Amino acid sequence: MHAVVLHEFGPAENLTYETWPDPVAGPGQVRIAVRAAGAHFVETVMRRGEASDKAPPLPELPAVLGGEVAGVVDAVGPGVDQGWLGRSVVTARSAPGGYAESTVAEASALHPVPDGLGFEDAVTMVVTGATTMGLLGIAGLRPDDVVLVTSAAGGIGRLVVQYAHALGATVVGAAGGPEKTEAVRALGADVAVDYDRPGWQETVRERLGGGRPVTAILDGVGGDKAASAFDLLATGGRYVVIGWSSQQAFEPPRGLLAERGVTHVNALLELIAHPEEGPAREREALEAAAKGELAPAWQAFPLAEAARAHAEMERRGTTGKVVLVP
Numbered sequence: 001m002h003a004v005v006l007h008e009f010g011p012a013e014n015l016t017y018e019t020w021p022d023p024v025a026g027p028g029q030v031r032i033a034v035r036a037a038g039a040h041f042v043e044t045v046m047r048r049g050e051a052s053d054k055a056p057p058l059p060e061l062p063a064v065l066g067g068e069v070a071g072v073v074d075a076v077g078p079g080v081d082q083g084w085l086g087r088s089v090v091t092a093r094s095a096p097g098g099y100a101e102s103t104v105a106e107a108s109a110l111h112p113v114p115d116g117l118g119f120e121d122a123v124t125m126v127v128t129g130a131t132t133m134g135l136l137g138i139a140g141l142r143p144d145d146v147v148l149v150t151s152a153a154g155g156i157g158r159l160v161v162q163y164a165h166a167l168g169a170t171v172v173g174a175a176g177g178p179e180k181t182e183a184v185r186a187l188g189a190d191v192a193v194d195y196d197r198p199g200w201q202e203t204v205r206e207r208l209g210g211g212r213p214v215t216a217i218l219d220g221v222g223g224d225k226a227a228s229a230f231d232l233l234a235t236g237g238r239y240v241v242i243g244w245s246s247q248q249a250f251e252p253p254r255g256l257l258a259e260r261g262v263t264h265v266n267a268l269l270e271l272i273a274h275p276e277e278g279p280a281r282e283r284e285a286l287e288a289a290a291k292g293e294l295a296p297a298w299q300a301f302p303l304a305e306a307a308r309a310h311a312e313m314e315r316r317g318t319t320g321k322v323v324l325v326p
Contacts (some may be wrong), residue, residue, distance in 0.1 A: 002326070003100035004306040007062045009049025012310040017101075017303070020064065023096070023104045025077035029105050030084050032091070033054075035119040037098035037303070038068040038127060039322040041245060044310050063095030068127045069105070070119040080107045088113040090122040092130070092282060099306055101326045111282060114290035121289055124240050124321040126298035128155040129285030130278065131271060132294075136163055139218055139240045143168035146212055148204070150229050151220030151245045152189065153180035155321035158297045160218055160242070161187045166293070172204055172214065174229065180319055183297075201232055216240065223248030233262060241266040245316065251309040298323045 003020035008122050025031040042056070043065045051058055058064070070090040076082060089110045094103040113122045135156070141147060147164045151157045152173035164171045165188030173189035175181050176196045185192035191207045193200045204214075213234035219226045220243035231245055233239060239252060239262055271277075288294045297320030301309040312318045 001100040002303070003064050003097070004303060004324075005062050005064055006047055006059075009047065009058075009061070012044070012047070012314065015047065015310060017306065018305070020100065023102055025075050025104050027031055027078045028080060028106055028108070029104045030073045030076040030080055030089075030110065031075040031102060031104050032069055032071040032089060032094065033074045033108045034069045034098065034101055034326055035105055036046060036069070036123040036326075037066050037100070037324040038123045038126075039066060039099070039309055039313070039324055041313050044314050045247070047310060057146040064099050064257075066098030067094055067121050068092045069098040069103055070077070070113060070123040070126070075200060080276070084110070088119070090119075090126045090286070091124045092278065099303065101142050101303070111286055114286055117286070117290050120298050120300060120323045121296045121323070122286065123323060124155065124298045125285040125289045125294075126282050128201045128321050129159060129289060129294065130191070130281035132156050132159040132163070133281045133285050133288070134271045134277065135218070135240070135242045135267045136160065138265060138270055139216065139238070139242075141167055141216060145169040145215045146208065148172040148174065148214045148217045148229055149220070150174045150195070150217070150225060151243060152184045153319050154220055154243070154245060155297065156242060157220050158184075158320055159242040159294050161189050162294055165189070170208075170212065172208070173262060174200065174225070176316060183319060189292055195228070201228055204232055213237075218242050218251070220245055220294075222246045222250045226250035236261045238263045238265065241268055243268060297321065
């Protein structure tokens with residue numbers, strides 16, 4: 001089979017598309033002919049060899065990155081129900097990696113792909129969607145909230161905008177560039193702004209009107225943009241971290257939090273601390289997409305162009321979930 005292999009930590013071009021041994025399903029496992037594999041921004045950090053408490057441990061090299069895949073079961077290992085053969089499945093935990101034409105996974109970690117859901121949709125929801133469901137549970141959004149979502153055109157941000165809009169909240173979506181801003185507006189954001197433009201905070205204030213302050217921020221970007229967004233938050237509001245696509249953390253000063261009565265929650269770290277809840281969130285996310293309650297957004301790259309996909313993620317040139325297609 002073909003796989004994308006990392007032999008040496010470094011830039012995106014270190015990902016090479018090459019022939020790799022076919023995996024074999026062991027006891028309790030199935031082999032999956034991959035139709036779509038998810039790629040995460042955190043995998044660009046791992047590829048560079050940068051150890052971080054915000055990223056999984058660095059892999060031993062050579063390595064095939066990735067974990068979430070959707071595809072068709074074409075072999076089962078000892079002790080696995082033969083009924084899995086030929087079924088369309090999705091999993092968040094394949095091994096040794098998902099950037100490949102074929103991979104294996106524990107049968108216990110599989111979810112059938114719901115009827116009407118494509119492979120790209122399923123692989124988008126099994127991790128990005130599941131993470132979103134968990135983050136939203138922690139954020140506790142209400143219909144009377146005015147919600148500011150940063151990195152609103154990303155995989156998680158798009159789902160958050162849809163959810164908050166359906167809930168009845170007033171939604172402000174902030175993203176970089178006119179194309180992403182327009183995409184956020186199409187998802188139902190009441191206000192969509194380009195936070196690459198100077199003075200975007202004033203634009204938000206003007207469009208909301210003087211009497212409608214932001215009551216909750218779901219921040220997926222971090223860094224200077226998060227600091228600018230924080231200035232819009234009302235006294236008594238909630239600042240919820242759901243990502244850090246800028247690779248720069250933003251920690252509101254404790255004194256300022258106390259002075260303004262702001263609740264600060266790093267929802268992403270809370271999710272990481274409770275991995276046992278993952279399978280239930282995965283099912284919830286897949287069901288929400290199958291019912292049409294959330295519309296997964298993804299951008300596909302050929303598996304052979306995984307290096308280009310990584311480069312585009314690093315320059316923040318992608319929209320929605322990045323999916324590799326063999």
